Each structure stands twice: as structure tokens, then as C-alpha cells.
Amino acid sequence: xxxxxxxxxxxxxxxxxxxxxxxxxxxxxPAGGATVAAxxxxxAASLKQLQAERLKCAQAVLEAALxxxxxxxxxxxxxxxxxxxxxxxxxxxAQTKAxxxxxxxxxxxxxxxxxxxxxxxxxxxxxxxGEMAYANYDLASARVVxxxxxxxx
Numbered sequence: 001x002x003x004x005x006x007x008x009x010x011x012x013x014x015x016x017x018x019x020x021x022x023x024x025x026x027x028x029x030p031a032g033g034a035t036v037a038a039x040x041x042x043x044a045a046s047l048k049q050l051q052a053e054r055l056k057c058a059q060a061v062l063e064a065a066l067x068x069x070x071x072x073x074x075x076x077x078x079x080x081x082x083x084x085x086x087x088x089x090x091x092x093x094a095q096t097k098a099x100x101x102x103x104x105x106x107x108x109x110x111x112x113x114x115x116x117x118x119x120x121x122x123x124x125x126x127x128x129x130g131e132m133a134y135a136n137y138d139l140a141s142a143r144v145v146x147x148x149x150x151x152x153x
Contacts, residue, residue, distance in 0.1 A: 055090060075134070079138075080134045097152065
């Protein structure tokens with residue numbers, strides 16, 4: 001699922017880049033000879049709408065993965081993949097470094113709570129050590145994301 005999301009995101013990025021190239025060259029846009037620059041505000045609004053829709057979908061995937069985990073039918077790997085989808089969607093919507101830092105800090109806190117929950121599940125044999133490894137990986141990954149965002153200019 002994560003690979004599919006990456007391919008989908010890469011495809012969207014290619015479309016955005018191509019649109020940027022067309023706008024930079026001043027070529028005619030899709031609306032009967034109107035320039036791409038003239039349609040930029042509408043495209044930006046549409047992009048924000050699409051990003052919001054993607055975030056909502058990613059959050060639904062995460063909720064479903066957590067619900068499955070809570071009834072013993074899901075795995076930490078599913079939760080991990082879903083959490084990554086939410087993070088990507090949130091970071092795409094963030095407009096400032098402060099927003100990105102806040103998103104990453106929230107992710108770290110969520111992953112810390114998930115590790116504690118996973119430790120409790122391991123102690124009562126509801127999940128195995130492999131599942132615990134996913135929780136630990138998520139926390140380490142979240143900390144890396146936060147450090148990268150903080151180090152960025």
C-alpha cells in the first residue's frame with residue numbers, strides 16, 4: 001500500500017512540475033487559450049481541496065488499521081503504513097516550517113504512546129516481538145522526520 005501511495009504521489013508531483021514548467025514558459029493553458037498563470041489561483045484552491053480530501057482518506061485508513069489492531073485482527077505494520085500516509089498528507093498541506101515542526105512533534109508523541117501500548121500488548125502476549133519492532137521503528141522514524149524538519153532552513 002505504501003508503494004502505491006508513493007507512486008500516486010510521484011505521479012501527482014510530475015503533474016505539478018509539468019504545470020510549473022508550462023507556466024514558466026507562458027504557454028497556453030487548458031481553458032481555451034488562457035494562460036496557466038491566469039488559472040493558478042483556481043488550481044491552488046483545487047490542490048488544497050484535493051490535499052484535504054487525501055488527508056481525510058488517510059485518516060480513515062489509520063482509524064481502520066487501529067480498530068483492526070484493537071480487536072486483534074490487525075498488525076502494527078498496517079498501523080505504521082497508515083500513519084505514514086497521514087504524515088505525508090499533513091506535511092503536504094503544511095505551509096510553514098512551524099506547521100511542519102508541530103506535525104512532526106505530534107507524530108513523535110503519538111508514536112511514543114504507541115510504543116507504550118505495544119509494550120503492554122507484548123506483556124500479555126497479544127502481539128509478538130515483530131509487532132513491537134514496528135512500533136519502535138515508527139518512533140525512530142518520527143524522531144528522524146522531526147530532526148530533519150528542524151534542521152531544514
